Amino acid sequence: xxxxxxxxxxxxxxxxxxxxxxxxxxxxxxxxxxxxxxxxxxxxxxxxxxxxxxxxxxxxxxxxxxxxxxxxxxxxxxxxxxxxxxxxxxxxxxxxxxxxxxxxxxxxxxxxxxxxxxxxxxxxxxxxxxxxxxxxxxxxxxxxxxxxxxxxxxxxxxxxxxxxxxxxxxxxxxxxxxxxxxxxxxxxxxxxxxxxxxxxxxxxxxxxxxxxxxxxxxxxxxxxxxxxxxxxxxxxxxxxxxxxxxxxxxxxxxxxxxxxxxxxxxxxxxxxxxxxxxxxxxxxxxxxxxxxxxxxxxxxxxxxxxxxxxxxxxxxxxxxxxxxxxxxxxxxxxxxxxxxxxxxxxxxxxxxxxxxxxxxxxxxxxxxxxxxxxxxxxxxxxxxxxxxxxxxxxxxxxxxxxxxxxxxxxxxxxxxxxxxxxxxxxxxxxxxxxxxxxxxxxxxxxxxxxxxxxxxxxxxxxxxxxxxxxxxxxxxxxxxxxxxxxxxxxxxxxxxxxxxxxxxxxxxxxxxxxxxxxxxxxxxxxxxxxxxxxxxxxxxxxxxxxxxxxxxxxxxxxxxxxxxxxxxxxxxxxxxxxxxxxxxxxxxxxxxxxxxxxxxxxxxxxxxxxxxxxxxxxxxxxxxxxxxxxx
RNA sequence: GCCGGCGUAGCUCAGCGGUAGAGCAGCUGAUUCGUAAUCAGCAGGUCGUCGGUUCAAAUCCGACCGCCGGCUCCA
Numbered sequence: 008x009x010x011x012x013x014x015x016x017x018x019x020x021x022x023x024x025x026x027x028x029x030x031x032x033x034x035x036x037x038x039x040x041x042x043x044x045x046x047x048x049x050x051x052x053x054x055x056x057x058x059x060x061x062x063x064x065x066x067x068x069x070x071x072x073x074x075x076x077x078x079x080x081x082x083x084x085x086x087x088x089x090x091x092x093x094x095x096x097x098x099x100x101x102x103x104x105x106x107x108x109x110x111x112x113x114x115x116x117x118x119x120x121x122x123x124x125x126x127x128x129x130x131x132x133x134x135x136x137x138x139x140x141x142x143x144x145x146x147x148x149x150x151x152x153x154x155x156x157x158x159x160x161x162x163x164x165x166x167x168x169x170x171x172x173x174x175x176x177x178x179x180x181x182x183x184x185x186x187x188x189x190x191x192x193x194x195x196x197x198x199x200x201x202x203x204x205x206x207x208x209x210x211x212x213x214x215x216x217x218x219x220x221x222x223x224x225x226x227x228x229x230x231x232x233x234x235x236x237x238x239x240x241x242x243x244x245x246x247x248x249x250x251x252x253x254x255x256x257x258x259x260x261x262x263x264x265x266x267x268x269x270x271x272x273x274x275x276x277x278x279x280x281x282x283x284x285x286x287x288x289x290x291x292x293x294x295x296x297x298x299x300x301x302x303x304x305x306x307x308x309x310x311x312x313x314x315x316x317x318x319x320x321x322x323x324x325x326x327x328x329x330x331x332x333x334x335x336x337x338x339x340x341x342x343x344x345x346x347x348x349x350x351x352x353x354x355x356x357x358x359x360x361x362x363x364x365x366x367x368x369x370x371x372x373x374x375x376x377x378x379x380x381x382x383x384x385x386x387x388x389x390x391x392x393x394x395x396x397x398x399x400x401x402x403x404x405x406x407x408x409x410x411x412x413x414x415x416x417x418x419x420x421x422x423x424x425x426x427x428x429x430x431x432x433x434x435x436x437x438x439x440x441x442x443x444x445x446x447x448x449x450x451x452x453x454x455x456x457x458x459x460x461x462x463x464x465x466x467x468x469x470x471x472x473x474x475x476x477x478x479x480x481x482x483x484x485x486x487x488x489x490x491x492x493x494x495x496x497x498x499x500x501x502x503x504x505x506x507x508x509x510x511x512x513x514x515x516x517x518x519x520x521x522x523x524x525x526x527x528x529x530x531x532x533x534x535x536x537x538x539x540x541x542x543x544x545x546x547x548x549x550x551x552x553x554x555x556x557x558x559x560x561x562x563x564x565x566x567x568x569x570x571x572x573x574x575x576x577x578x579x580x581x582x583x584x585x586x587x588x589x590x591x592x593x594x595x596x597x598x599x600x601x602x603x604x605x606x607x608x609x610x611x612x613x614x615x616x617x618x619x620x621x622x623x624x625x626x627x628x629x630x631x632x633x634x635x636x637x638x
Numbered sequence: 639g640c641c642g643g644c645g646u647a648g649c650u651c652a653g654c655g656g657u658a659g660a661g662c663a664g665c666u667g668a669u670u671c672g673u674a675a676u677c678a679g680c681a682g683g684u685c686g687u688c689g690g691u692u693c694a695a696a697u698c699c700g701a702c703c704g705c706c707g708g709c710u711c712c713a
Contacts, residue, residue: 109708117642206708207641214710218641221708249706253649262686262704317713372639372711373704381712466713554670581670589674603672615673 009059068228078103081226087182088129107225140190199233200226248532267383274545295362300342306332339365343391358394379529403450421477424458435493468494486522549591553603
């Protein structure tokens with residue numbers, strides 16, 4: 008009798024028996040949660056025949072692979088529903104993705120939100136009728152014939168790319184799709200799904216190809232989890248920095264000014280000033296020198312830097328000034344190089360670190376602009392470090408230290424770190440690449456940071472480390488980047504005089520910690536849902552009078568706080584206390600101080616925290632102490 | 639740039655062929671109040687822009703501008 012190892016235990020089985028039947032025999036209780044098997048490491052349908060001598064384990068819905076399968080199967084169910092309602096639709100691909108799935112269709116008229124409702128209903132019927140997912144393995148030619156009959160040109164195109172002679176098809180009711188599988192055993196296993204949106208998408212992601220109509224949806228093992236996800240989407244919407252930016256009067260984008268160009272309103276500008284001051288202080292402490300450079304420069308500078316060759320499509324058009332061409336800057340590096348080159352540099356001077364909050368302008372296609380996250384004019388927290396090869400590792404180590412320090416200060420404590428290595432097209436010598444990659448790697452390891460290697464994803468001019476921060480909702484954002492550059496020192500002939508008295512090529516590091524102030528601000532807004540920590544809040548304390556009798560007292564309290572360096576909103580309007588409380592709360596001011604007869608009499612203030620918690624009345628000095636401790 | 643949706647008062651939105659509406663915010667007045675919205679009055683709009691259809695357009699059609707969701711892009 009043939010034998011199989013299931014979850015580490017040897018089990019015998021009947022010839023031709025399926026995994027489903029084995030599951031039924033071994034652990035019928037798991038029937039509801041198991042949807043597939045992992046057989047010698049690869050995923051298989053439950054309907055597949057058991058393989059003699061294989062090692063298998065059950066794949067449940069709580070397994071990430073299981074969830075993927077569920078969503079992929081839900082995509083098939085959706086495609087089946089679409090074909091029933093829109094027989095003219097041509098099917099293309101429909102994978103599972105993070106948080107759900109999509110399926111692309113070629114249709115004469117793109118889907119509308121109303122169509123989604125109908126499709127969702129039809130999916131309900133398919134789920135209810137408990138249709139099996141049936142795997143069919145055929146010769147490629149047979150599949151081609153089938154898809155020709157079905158008039159599914161995209162499937163034939165996919166077929167052409169498959170190298171194997173045999174392919175697998177999955178049948179769900181009358182709908183047959185080319186698919187690697189595996190799938191859930193039957194449509195009834197889908198419990199909680201929702202179609203979310205329609206969007207255009209190019210066939211195979213290439214804009215020269217026809218535009219298809221994509222439907223996004225999601226699917227979960229049960230209603231509760233679906234609900235949780237939908238609540239999460241609501242939360243994301245509530246935290247949208249564009250909405251909060253308007254509500255809290257932080258920034259504005261005016262059609263009259265231009266798309267992707269940010270107007271920082273006073274409160275947003277104040278937060279930015281706080282960020283900038285902190286940033287500058289940290290950099291001065293760490294041996295950086297602050298520089299300022301112009302917003303435009305002669306076009307030739309960009310010719311030398313190679314931007315004209317490699318970056319042109321992201322640059323605004325040049326302008327003519329007195330017969331010369333000038334370019335608005337997309338980057339700061341050529342300027343810092345020029346500063347470096349104002350005199351001879353000795354190896355004793357290195358590393359030289361120039362830091363600048365440099366505002367750059369890049370042409371972004373209109374469709375990609377997005378609030379503060381993707382703009383056409385932004386300020387990089389840029390720095391260029393000039394050093395020798397020997398200094399590279401130590402410098403990277405210190406940089407990682409500084410980066411983590413600064414990100415932590417802003418409340419980001421989880422990171423994904425990537426080391427991108429040499430791409431196919433590169434400048435510089437193989438040897439210097441290897442040395443630089445080794446330096447980056449060993450700095451990361453000495454710092455004890457976990458990282459993933461992105462092979463071949465380095466920029467053509469050098470390897471880099473990217474740090475993605477995780478916000479409070481678990482979304483990751485790429486902000487920090489540390490890039491080694493072998494190219495610009497070459498192009499601009501950047502050198503230093505070594506101990507041997509000879510000229511050597513300087514190495515350059517480009518780095519940004521926050522990336523762009525605009526984008527980082529956007530991320531901060533969403534991370535804190537607009538409720539900035541005390542040190543960042545544009546207004547830190549609201550002083551609220553109860554009646555006109557208390558105006559003098561409140562004014563004095565506010566003055567004292569301002570003298571101590573706090574940002575205070577004094578609200579002595581003739582309004583009810585609850586009205587003022589509500590307003591301070593809506594503005595997300597960290598503390599509200601209430602003062603009425605009781606406080607005037609005892610010379611105290613009654614603090615209320617942003618969350619609604621009331622602190623016991625205390626002397627103003629005590630409260631100031633409390634604030635200072637929180638900073 | 640491409641596909642789809644949207645653009646009405648400072649903000650959020652209703653109206654969808656027949657003389658422009660609400661709530662909030664603003665202003666004026668009354669109220670002097672103890673922890674998330676006191677009451678009343680006033681003011682506020684070339685209905686994104688331009689063109690077309692119609693006796694009549696916020697409403698229907700077209701172009702453009704902008705925004706939103708995606709795609710693509712992010713050397």
